Amino acid sequence: TYVIAQPCVDVMDKACIEECPVDCIYEGGRMLYIQPDECVDCGACEPVCPVEAIYYEDDLPQQWSDYTRVNAEFFTELGSPGGAAKTGPLAVDHPVVAALPPQPA
Numbered sequence: 001t002y003v004i005a006q007p008c009v010d011v012m013d014k015a016c017i018e019e020c021p022v023d024c025i026y027e028g029g030r031m032l033y034i035q036p037d038e039c040v041d042c043g044a045c046e047p048v049c050p051v052e053a054i055y056y057e058d059d060l061p062q063q064w065s066d067y068t069r070v071n072a073e074f075f076t077e078l079g080s081p082g083g084a085a086k087t088g089p090l091a092v093d094h095p096v097v098a099a100l101p102p103q104p105a
């Protein structure tokens with residue numbers, strides 16, 4: 001799966017949303033999250049992010065290695081909604097993200 005990492009926090013450019021053919025990029029309160037079971041690894045989102053927040057999971061920089069878990073755990077209760085258009089903005093964040101000071105730090 002692809003993963004959104006910390007550079008998205010408090011930026012939320014959303015260019016990535018337009019590129020995703022399966023609408024699996026969901027809007028939280030301070031960043032966006034990729035639903036790992038819905039992502040088809042097409043990679044279309046990665047080059048359009050202006051702050052380079054998106055990585056294939058195996059290519060995540062070490063300092064953001066937590067974000068594979070952060071993206072996955074965001075969907076623990078939500079499950080697999082089958083498209084972000086159905087849920088709309090969710091206005092909540094993973095605890096790791098919620099605890100961050102205003103970004104960029």
Ligand code: F3S
Pocket residue numbers: 004007008011012013014015016017032048049050051052053054
């Ligand atoms: Fe975030 Fe980049 Fe998308 S800042 S919303 S991952 S385009």
Ligand code: F3S
Pocket residue numbers: 002019020021022023024025034038039040041042043044045046
């Ligand atoms: Fe969508 Fe990016 Fe995955 S465009 S399918 S989230 S690689």
